Amino acid sequence: MAEPLSSLESGVQAHLLSAVFNPEQVRLDVWNRLREEVTRLEARHAEGQVSPEHMEQVLSLFAEVHPIERLFVFPGEARLQRLAEMARRHDVEELAEEVRRLVGLLSLHRDRACLLTDLDGTRAAAPEGSHYFTTLVVDDMAAADFERVHRGMLEAQRGEHQFLYELLQVRSVEDALVAVLVNDDVQVCVVRQDLPLRSRSPVKQLRSTLEPILAEAERNGDEAGLVVARWVRRLRPHLNVYLITDESLVGREMHTERLFDRVFYRYESAHELNVTVVDGVRERYRTPFFDALKHYASRPIGNFHALPIARGHSVYNSRWLRDMGEFYGPNLFMAESSSTAGGLDSLLEPTGSIKQAQEKAAKTFGAQQTFFVTNGTSTANKIVHQTLLQPGDVVLIDRNCHKSHHYGLVLAGAHTVYLDAYPVREFAMYGGVALSTLKAKLLELKSAGRLDRVKLVVLTNCTFDGLVYHPERVMEELLAIKPDLAFLWDEAWFAYATFMPLARQRTAMRAAQKLAERLRSRAYREEYRAWRARRGDGDAVAGARALEERLLPDPDKVRVRVYATQSTHKSLSAFRQASMLHVWDEDFERRAAAPLTEAYFTHITTSPNHQLVASLDLARRQMDLEGFAMVKEAYQLAMRMRERLREDPLLHRYMRLLDAEQMVPEVFRGSGLNRYVGPGSAGVDEMTRAWAQDEFVLDPTRLTLFTALTGRNGFEFRSKVLMERLGIQVNHTSINTVLMNATIGVTWGSLSFLLDGLRHEAERLEATLAQATGAERRLFDAKVRAITEELPPLPDFSGFHPAFQPSGGVGEGDLRSAFFLAYREENAEFVTLPEAAQALDSGRRLVSTRFVVPYPPGFPILVPGQEVSPGIVEFMRKLDVKEVHGYRPELGLSVFTEDALERAASTPAPEVPEPRTRGPRHAPGHNGSTPATH
Numbered sequence: 029m030a031e032p033l034s035s036l037e038s039g040v041q042a043h044l045l046s047a048v049f050n051p052e053q054v055r056l057d058v059w060n061r062l063r064e065e066v067t068r069l070e071a072r073h074a075e076g077q078v079s080p081e082h083m084e085q086v087l088s089l090f091a092e093v094h095p096i097e098r099l100f101v102f103p104g105e106a107r108l109q110r111l112a113e114m115a116r117r118h119d120v121e122e123l124a125e126e127v128r129r130l131v132g133l134l135s136l137h138r139d140r141a142c143l144l145t146d147l148d149g150t151r152a153a154a155p156e157g158s159h160y161f162t163t164l165v166v167d168d169m170a171a172a173d174f175e176r177v178h179r180g181m182l183e184a185q186r187g188e189h190q191f192l193y194e195l196l197q198v199r200s201v202e203d204a205l206v207a208v209l210v211n212d213d214v215q216v217c218v219v220r221q222d223l224p225l226r227s228r229s230p231v232k233q234l235r236s237t238l239e240p241i242l243a244e245a246e247r248n249g250d251e252a253g254l255v256v257a258r259w260v261r262r263l264r265p266h267l268n269v270y271l272i273t274d275e276s277l278v279g280r281e282m283h284t285e286r287l288f289d290r291v292f293y294r295y296e297s298a299h300e301l302n303v304t305v306v307d308g309v310r311e312r313y314r315t316p317f318f319d320a321l322k323h324y325a326s327r328p329i330g331n332f333h334a335l336p337i338a339r340g341h342s343v344y345n346s347r348w349l350r351d352m353g354e355f356y357g358p359n360l361f362m363a364e365s366s367s368t369a370g371g372l373d374s375l376l377e378p379t380g381s382i383k384q385a386q387e388k389a390a391k392t393f394g395a396q397q398t399f400f401v402t403n404g405t406s407t408a409n410k411i412v413h414q415t416l417l418q419p420g421d422v423v424l425i426d427r428n429c430h431k432s433h434h435y436g437l438v439l440a441g442a443h444t445v446y447l448d449a450y451p452v453r454e455f456a457m458y459g460g461v462a463l464s465t466l467k468a469k470l471l472e473l474k475s476a477g478r479l480d481r482v483k484l485v486v487l488t489n490c491t492f493d494g495l496v497y498h499p500e501r502v503m504e505e506l507l508a509i510k511p512d513l514a515f516l517w518d519e520a521w522f523a524y525a526t527f528m529p530l531a532r533q534r535t536a537m538r539a540a541q542k543l544a545e546r547l548r549s550r551a552y553r554e555e556y557r558a559w560r561a562r563r564g565d566g567d568a569v570a571g572a573r574a575l576e577e578r579l580l581p582d583p584d585k586v587r588v589r590v591y592a593t594q595s596t597h598k599s600l601s602a603f604r605q606a607s608m609l610h611v612w613d614e615d616f617e618r619r620a621a622a623p624l625t626e627a628y629f630t631h632i633t634t635s636p637n638h639q640l641v642a643s644l645d646l647a648r649r650q651m652d653l654e655g656f657a658m659v660k661e662a663y664q665l666a667m668r669m670r671e672r673l674r675e676d677p678l679l680h681r682y683m684r685l686l687d688a689e690q691m692v693p694e695v696f697r698g699s700g701l702n703r704y705v706g707p708g709s710a711g712v713d714e715m716t717r718a719w720a721q722d723e724f725v726l727d728p729t730r731l732t733l734f735t736a737l738t739g740r741n742g743f744e745f746r747s748k749v750l751m752e753r754l755g756i757q758v759n760h761t762s763i764n765t766v767l768m769n770a771t772i773g774v775t776w777g778s779l780s781f782l783l784d785g786l787r788h789e790a791e792r793l794e795a796t797l798a799q800a801t802g803a804e805r806r807l808f809d810a811k812v813r814a815i816t817e818e819l820p821p822l823p824d825f826s827g828f829h830p831a832f833q834p835s836g837g838v839g840e841g842d843l844r845s846a847f848f849l850a851y852r853e854e855n856a857e858f859v860t861l862p863e864a865a866q867a868l869d870s871g872r873r874l875v876s877t878r879f880v881v882p883y884p885p886g887f888p889i890l891v892p893g894q895e896v897s898p899g900i901v902e903f904m905r906k907l908d909v910k911e912v913h914g915y916r917p918e919l920g921l922s923v924f925t926e927d928a929l930e931r932a933a934s935t936p937a938p939e940v941p942e943p944r945t946r947g948p949r950h951a952p953g954h955n956g957s958t959p960a961t962h
Contacts, residue, residue: 180298212657494730527655832893846893
């Protein structure tokens, strides 16, 4: 049986994340070693001391870099062979000069250096501002034939100034897949229908990973061109792929799989192929709204609408505001307008450039529809809640979700069933909600006769601290219990994952696509039929057995309905508050299009900031064309950071980055993955299994620094060390950790600066402790103990008061009733924490009127209608943080009076409306047709 697809995908990518093997870095390291070696060789040559052994050392470096160099245009295989020939002829001075020149060009320009005229004079110099990319030609043709094709394509490019490319030939399926993985400049693949599977000169470090792909293709007798196209679509789905065939009619399966953007008959028209290649990249580069905004800003327009700042006249004609214009520059004001004409379009009901930009974003992120949101993901979350929920509907939600979800449920009037995530007590944080917890609660609701009211599951993927769910597995099993259940995955911090195969499989959109394809397949129908036969007659998803075994949804009943919200600004190149809402919903037209329109109108401003919309358009373009390279580098940077902190004895003594073994309980790590680097770290196979199979994985780009061994809690370390001393900004702290993110905006220079600063802090602390008196050392040890061994226990969700439990017994809570009941001043009173403890001891039930959210840890420990427990009071008394939303220390906790609770308990619950069929109105920017699958 072939290895599972996700396992193969993640295995290939796991190699590239390995601290042991990074092909691009190996390549650059070898070239730099080669430069150093030929410089030494040149010095020995001047002294007449060159020996055969010295020359063999140089030739061995050429041999080492050759398998990888074949996969790049510059310097490339041909120049490498010329250099090796110089070495064999002992042309030492010429060799040294040429190596230094090529390494310098490689460092400055990478493959774009092939466009410089001083190399071989075959083409004109690249114009300023032009964009370079590589077109990969996967064809086993002879060198003379490739040269003929190359000349034809160069000739066809004459006159093109914006998009320039070079051809790179590889001769096998194996070489093509490696080139796509290691050469970030590849944007186009031109694939020959018939070519060898295996490489004549393989990159040995990736051979074992690619072997299952090649072996499966051999067993199945798959056509080589199809194998290349399938795997390019899986590994880098944004690339343009074209087929070259000798057949007059292409095989039917090539059409049905939709693997190729276009099919060509031989290389009969270099001009047509060139136009297609350039047009494909140009279309991915095109930013409909940003292009329209630039055009608008360049036009002479009289400003008589309600936006005085537009065109900058109110700024530049002011005697008191000119510094604003000097700071921001004229383009910001030229692009400001309240108009939706002139190509600018309306965000609320787009029909032009914004609609096109959203359609391109949907394709890039693998969604059926995508909507731009300019009020942040908080607003995107509320839009989804209002779209999918009616008053009285039941929602299963992780209590640690972002506060916007809780407020969204108040607005929607849905009944909340809070779920507790597993605790990570040593670091005062929570993980994710176990699948067993989700199944148990759904089955409990089913037993109570409430399953028909359950409409939505809300989970955070990945969490603030980097814990990533297995969305496909979660949705599959929950849909077996409730086939029409909808899912909202809050991916505020996970927008980058689409562009990394290892992480893409755990995104909501990719999981929805894979799940939908699988559930509609004939193979799954057979699998389900066999599973039902094993389960016997009766209800297949009931009882304790359903908790212990994997459940399968009924293919005749299941509907895949998945929504994901992403803070584009938090991990991609967009302005603050720029977010996207992605949809994969098989019932979108029938059940969601009209309410989403109304929710969009409710929450989106009628005056959206054009710069935010444009930045979303541009962020999509960047990630479509270079997301793979940028995200891969962010992962490799994170791996290096983990490696350096573990290997440096001084740093490791006081500061450690948390790994999977600290943040994911062993029961959720079936792969056995403990850590990414260091002794006993994950090998490629372990990493592959973890991302393909484990219930939770830790994203290595989330760098959670354990600070307790420095004697400082997370807040102190961030403010006193990182901010004041080092000038380093971070996002989040807990009682004894600081969270840092390795984003696409972090550079290797930033990493070096951070490591140097941390080492300086460790040296300062080491010197201080070396001179400390016994009393000072005991004080330091006590501080460490207080934030390692004496942490306040994390409070579980205590439960809603009966007055706010509309159905009773299954944990549902009516947030909305409790929230608005507290609006009347006479219904609430304040109790201090000591008074609260005494009241609870005396038997009084205290019920919160507000959301109470301490930062850290950043989740609501109390919500409206929730009973205050002794554990919550103890947690708050021991919590040493200055920022607690919803709590005023001088007044205490706001709780309902006993009279208010009695009145609430005696008031009949409002009648819950029956589900209704939504009208035909379409979502913003949607044309009403059946959603296309990307």
